[in-house]
Amino acid sequence: MDDTVNAFVSGTMVPIAGQAGGPLDGLSFAVKDLFDVAGLPTGGGNHDWALAHPVPQRHAWAVQTLLDAGASFVGKTITDEVSLGILGENAFDGTPINSAAPERVPGGSSSGSAAAVAAGLCDTALGTDTGGSVRVPASFCGLYGIRPTHGRLDTTGMLPQAPSSDTTGWFARDGETFARVSTVLLGEAPGALPTRLLIATDAFAFADPEVAEALQPMVTRLSRIVGEVREDIMAPQGLSVWARAQRTLQPVEAWNTFRQWVETANPRMAFSVVAGLLNGARMPEGERQWAEMMRLEARARLRHLLPPGTILCLPTTAFPAPLRGLSQPVLQPLKDRISCLCAQGGLTGSPQVSLPGATVNGAPVGLSIIGGRGTDATLIAVARAMGEAA
Structure with a gap:
């Protein structure tokens, strides 16, 4: 092939x-x-x-x-x-x-x-x-x-x-x-379907209006599969605050991972990659400590929102894929917005599945479902049921 x-x-x-x-x-x-x-x-x-x-x-x-x-x-x-x-x-x-x-x-x-x-x-x-x-x-x-x-x-x-x-x-x-x-x-078959669905209103409001609208039929279908539905806020501190915490912790760890190679091999790298590593190398310790505390708050929030039998849904991304070949100044704000709807993964460690089924101007956008830690099999069961109901 x-x-x-x-x-x-x-x-x-x-x-x-x-x-x-x-x-x-x-x-x-x-x-x-x-x-x-x-x-x-x-x-x-x-x-x-x-x-x-x-x-x-x-x-x-x-x-x-x-x-x-x-x-x-x-x-x-x-x-x-x-x-x-x-x-x-x-x-x-x-x-x-x-x-x-x-x-x-x-x-x-x-x-x-x-x-x-x-x-x-x-x-x-x-x-x-x-x-x-x-x-x-x-x-x-x-x-x-x-x-x-x-x-x-x-x-x-x-x-x-x-x-x-x-x-x-x-x-x-x-x-x-x-x-x-x-x-x-x-190592586990799909589990029982959840009985309660939370709709993350802050995440849907953060997405482009066209994305939120395109995902509504999927949310309706998901609601029928699950049953009880209510709205709530995922990140009361702010999606951008959670993203800032992840963008603090992740570069610091990345620098620690690749530091020896960078310093000894002096490898060829794209500017955007070098910039990310330098950001981690120069991160103030006070910022890292703040981000660690915000990680604890984010984990506590999702533990509160997602008891057994409950899942949460949100747009996977705030917009469809950007065009190829855009300049870094154009792309950076888009990357920042992407992290606002993805930071909960690294901060909380909770499982998340992105489901296909919607488009905006012909380009795909996904609907995500999140469960409490260890509920991966429940999310797989929902994904399969959504596929069968499409």
């Missing part, structure tokens, strides 16, 4: 057969180039990273789990440099094509994985999500995508960025495939 959307590293698809007879037998998968695949370099979206690190001899846990379940590996996908990006544009490898809106970015940093699934080049694909890197491309490309409960999945063999927020995630085009893959990776 040809790489028609520039989703794969060097345009190369390298097959590895899965174990016959497993629950995912017959499915194919790709992996973001942050996961180790034995015998292939882990490039991390930066050519100097691959040169500075040995070729892995073992598969990452998530890769091995999918192979053992019968899914067949088809190749490694493009990522924003060392996962430090949210739009999917890579100065080294280019920008994968968003099949759902070819003139627009696919979203990042799991850009290649989302593009490959959206184009039908594989059935599912692994990504990572620290500040939105599965949820955002799922929304922009019209896919199912999950950020599981933080710490639930083994991240052995996955290149870290900010460990207190990093998660493995995955994409699918349809709810049934999404449920099959999720059952294997979570």
Whole structure:
């Protein structure tokens, strides 16, 4: 199969057969180039990273789990440099094509994985999500995508960025495939449906009016599936305050992760990536301490909002995917708005699923559902039910 959307590293698809007879037998998968695949370099979206690190001899846990379940590996996908990006544009490898809106970015940093699934080049694909890197491309490309409960999945063999927020995630085009893959990776079948739905009024008000309107039929369908519905505010301190806290903690951890490599290898990097790392290097300690306290407040808020049997919904992104090739001054305010609807993932560690089903001017936008920590299987059950009801 040809790489028609520039989703794969060097345009190369390298097959590895899965174990016959497993629950995912017959499915194919790709992996973001942050996961180790034995015998292939882990490039991390930066050519100097691959040169500075040995070729892995073992598969990452998530890769091995999918192979053992019968899914067949088809190749490694493009990522924003060392996962430090949210739009999917890579100065080294280019920008994968968003099949759902070819003139627009696919979203990042799991850009290649989302593009490959959206184009039908594989059935599912692994990504990572620290500040939105599965949820955002799922929304922009019209896919199912999950950020599981933080710490639930083994991240052995996955290149870290900010460990207190990093998660493995995955994409699918349809709810049934999404449920099959999720059952294997979570080690748990879809659970019982929730009985209460909260609508995050602050998040819907923050989104573009066209997005909020486009998502209303999905919210109505979700309401019928769940039953009891009420409105509430997700972030009483302010969505931008939660985003500021995440944008404080994440760069500090990223700098700690990549500092030795940057200082010893002096790698070639895009300006936007360097700027992000320098932001972390220069972060005042007082700001970091404030952000840690805000993280505790955010976690307490979601524990209060999401007792067993309750989920919350909100727009995954405030707008559809931006056009490709925009300048940094134009993109930065858009990135800031993206983080306002994604910060709760890294701050609270709660599971979140982005559901496809709405468009604005022909471009996809996703509806997200969030549950309490450990309720991943409940969200998968809702995703499957939403797919069946579409």
